Amino acid sequence: MANMIHSCLWHFALVSIFLVTMCSLSDCYDPLDPNGNFTVTFDTYQWENDGYLAKVTIQNYYQYRHVDKPGWKLGWIWGQNEVIWSMNGALATKQGNCSSFKSDIPYSCVKDPEILDLMPDSSPENKSVDCCRGGLLDAWAINPSQSFSSFQIKVGNLQQNSFGRAPLNLTLMAPGLGYTCGPLLDVDPTVSLDIGGRRQVQVFRTWKTTCTYSSFIAAKTPVCCVSLSTFYNPTITSCPLCSCGCRLADKTTETCISRSSFPSMTNDPQSDPDLVKCTDHMCPVRVHWHVMSNYVDYWRVKLTITNYNYHKNFSDWNVLVQHPGFRQNTTIYSFNSIMLPAGFRDEVALFWGIPYVNQELISTEKDQVGSVSTEMLLKKDMDSFTFSNGWAFPRRIYFSGETCQMPLPDAFPMLPNGVVSNFAKPSLCLFLLLTFLTSQALLGPWL
Ligand SMILES: *[C@@H]1O[C@H](CO)[C@@H](O)[C@H](O)[C@H]1NC(C)=O
Ligand SMILES: *[C@@H]1O[C@H](CO)[C@@H](O)[C@H](O)[C@H]1NC(C)=O
Ligand SMILES: *[C@@H]1O[C@H](CO)[C@@H](O)[C@H](O)[C@H]1NC(C)=O
Ligand SMILES: *[C@@H]1O[C@H](CO)[C@@H](O)[C@H](O)[C@H]1NC(C)=O
Ligand SMILES: *[C@@H]1O[C@H](CO)[C@@H](O)[C@H](O)[C@H]1NC(C)=O
Ligand SMILES: *[C@@H]1O[C@H](CO)[C@@H](O)[C@H](O)[C@H]1NC(C)=O
Numbered sequence: 020m021a022n023m024i025h026s027c028l029w030h031f032a033l034v035s036i037f038l039v040t041m042c043s044l045s046d047c048y049d050p051l052d053p054n055g056n057f058t059v060t061f062d063t064y065q066w067e068n069d070g071y072l073a074k075v076t077i078q079n080y081y082q083y084r085h086v087d088k089p090g091w092k093l094g095w096i097w098g099q100n101e102v103i104w105s106m107n108g109a110l111a112t113k114q115g116n117c118s119s120f121k122s123d124i125p126y127s128c129v130k131d132p133e134i135l136d137l138m139p140d141s142s143p144e145n146k147s148v149d150c151c152r153g154g155l156l157d158a159w160a161i162n163p164s165q166s167f168s169s170f171q172i173k174v175g176n177l178q179q180n181s182f183g184r185a186p187l188n189l190t191l192m193a194p195g196l197g198y199t200c201g202p203l204l205d206v207d208p209t210v211s212l213d214i215g216g217r218r219q220v221q222v223f224r225t226w227k228t229t230c231t232y233s234s235f236i237a238a239k240t241p242v243c244c245v246s247l248s249t250f251y252n253p254t255i256t257s258c259p260l261c262s263c264g265c266r267l268a269d270k271t272t273e274t275c276i277s278r279s280s281f282p283s284m285t286n287d288p289q290s291d292p293d294l295v296k297c298t299d300h301m302c303p304v305r306v307h308w309h310v311m312s313n314y315v316d317y318w319r320v321k322l323t324i325t326n327y328n329y330h331k332n333f334s335d336w337n338v339l340v341q342h343p344g345f346r347q348n349t350t351i352y353s354f355n356s357i358m359l360p361a362g363f364r365d366e367v368a369l370f371w372g373i374p375y376v377n378q379e380l381i382s383t384e385k386d387q388v389g390s391v392s393t394e395m396l397l398k399k400d401m402d403s404f405t406f407s408n409g410w411a412f413p414r415r416i417y418f419s420g421e422t423c424q425m426p427l428p429d430a431f432p433m434l435p436n437g438v439v440s441n442f443a444k445p446s447l448c449l450f451l452l453l454t455f456l457t458s459q460a461l462l463g464p465w466l
Contacts, residue, residue: 090154108150197237
C-alpha cells in the first residue's frame with residue numbers, strides 16, 4: 020500500500036514537472052525562479068511649472084540572473100510632447116530635435132528616449148543615489164544590496180494643467196534581448212522611512228511595471244553544456260555533440276568562430292569577444308560534475324566550470340544546480356553558495372565565486388583553459404541515496420541564468436556490473452528522460 024502511494028506521488032510529481040516544463044515552453048516562467056522579474060518604478064516626488072521630477076528605479080528580483088557588461092538599457096515612448104529637462108545618475112543616448120525651444124534647451128527631446136547608466140567615475144554633480152555602476156546589477160540571491168539602480172529625471176513640456184501620464188511601451192535590455200515589460204500602472208505611492216524609521220514619508224505618485232525574461236524571445240543559442248564522470252566508471256560522458264553549435268573550421272585548426280559571432284565580426288578577429296576554443300560541443304562554457312568518492316555517511320563531488328572563450332572573462336558568474344542531494348547537509352569548499360527554495364523533490368543550490376579567489380572565471384589562453392572548481396561533501400540520506408540510474412548526477416544546471424545542455428540519460432556513466440544498489444528507483448530514469456526531452460524541445464530550433 021505504502022508503495023502504491025509512493026508510486027502515485029511519483030507519477031503526480033512527474034506530471035507536474037511535465038506541465039511546468041510545458042508551461043516554460045510558452046514561457047510562463049522559470050520553474051526554478053517563479054517570482055523572478057525586473058521591477059521598474061517611476062516615483063514622482065516633486066511638481067515643476069511644466070512637469071515633474073521623478074526617481075526611476077530598476078530592481079532585479081531574479082535570484083540568479085544578473086545584468087552583465089555592457090549593462091542595462093531602458094527605453095520608453097512618451098505619450099504626449101514630454102521632454103527631459105535634465106537627468107542625474109543616467110544618460111539619454113540622444114538629444115533629438117529641440118529646435119522649438121528658444122531660451123532653455125532641454126536635455127532630450129526624443130519621443131522614444133533610450134537611457135543608460137553612468138560609469139562609476141562620472142562627475143559627482145551628474146550622479147544620484149544608487150546609480151552609476153555602468154549598468155551592472157547583481158542577482159538578488161547573491162547580492163541584494165547591488166541588485167538595483169536608480170536615476171532622476173526632470174520631465175517637462177506637459178500640456179496646461181496636466182500632471183503627465185505614464186510613459187508607454189517600456190523596454191529593457193539587460194543587456195540583451197529577451198525581456199518583456201508590461202504597461203506602467205498606477206500603484207500605491209512608494210513609502211519610505213524618515214527620522215530613523217519613526218516617520219513614514221511618501222512620494223506623490225508611483226507608476227510600476229515588471230519585465231520578465233524568456234529564453235524563447237531571446238532566441239539565443241545555448242551557451243553552456245554539462246559533462247559527467249565518476250570514480251566507479253572510467254568513461255567520461257562529454258557534452259552532447261554540437262550542444263551550442265557545430266565546428267565550422269577544419270578539425271585540425273585550433274580555433275573556430277562560434278555561430279553567434281557572425282553579425283558582430285570585427286575586422287580584427289583576435290579581439291572578437293565571441294571567439295571560442297574549438298570543441299565538439301562549441302559551448303563557450305562547460306560545467307563538469309565528477310563523483311569523486313563514496314564514504315559511509317558522505318559522498319564527494321567535484322564541480323568544475325570551464326570558460327572556452329578566448330576574449331571574454333566572466334567576473335560575476337554563477338551556477339545553479341538542481342539535485343536531491345542538496346536537501347542534506349552539504350559542505351562546499353571553494354565557492355560561495357546558498358540553497359534556494361524550490362519546488363518538486365529536488366533542492367537547488369546556487370554557487371558563485373569567492374572574491375580574490377575564484378570570482379573571476381578567466382578566458383582561455385592558447386594552451387590553457389580558464390576554469391574554477393570546488394569540491395563538496397554531500398551527506399547521504401539513507402532512504403534515497405543510490406549511485407544507480409544516474410541518481411548522483413544533477414537534474415538541471417544553469418550558468419548565469421542560462422540552461423546548460425545535459426547529456427542523454429543513456430549516456431550517463433553506468434555502475435559496473437554486479438554492483439547493485441539497494442535503493443534503485445526505476446522511475447528516476449523516466450524522470451531524467453523526460454527532463455532531457457523537454458529541454459531538447461526547448462532548445463529544438465537551434466539544433
Ligand atoms: C516581481 O518580483 C517580486 C519579488 O519576487 C514579487 O513580489 C512580485 O510579485 C513579482 N511581480 C510579478 C508581476 O511577478
Ligand atoms: C524639428 O522640429 C521642428 C518643430 O517640431 C520641425 O519643424 C523641424 O522640421 C524638425 N527638424 C527636423 C530636422 O526634423
Ligand atoms: C554632467 O552634467 C553637466 C552639466 O549638467 C553636463 O554638461 C555634462 O554633459 C554631464 N555629463 C554627463 C556625462 O552626463
Ligand atoms: C506600443 O505598444 C502597443 C501595444 O503593444 C503597440 O500597438 C504600439 O504600436 C506601440 N507604440 C509604438 C509607438 O511603438
Ligand atoms: C581576463 O583576465 C585576465 C587575468 O585577469 C587578463 O589578463 C585578461 O586581459 C582578461 N581578458 C579580458 C578580455 O578582459
Ligand atoms: C548540518 O551540520 C551542522 C554542523 O556540521 C549541524 O550543526 C547541523 O545540525 C546539520 N544540519 C542538518 C540538517 O543535519
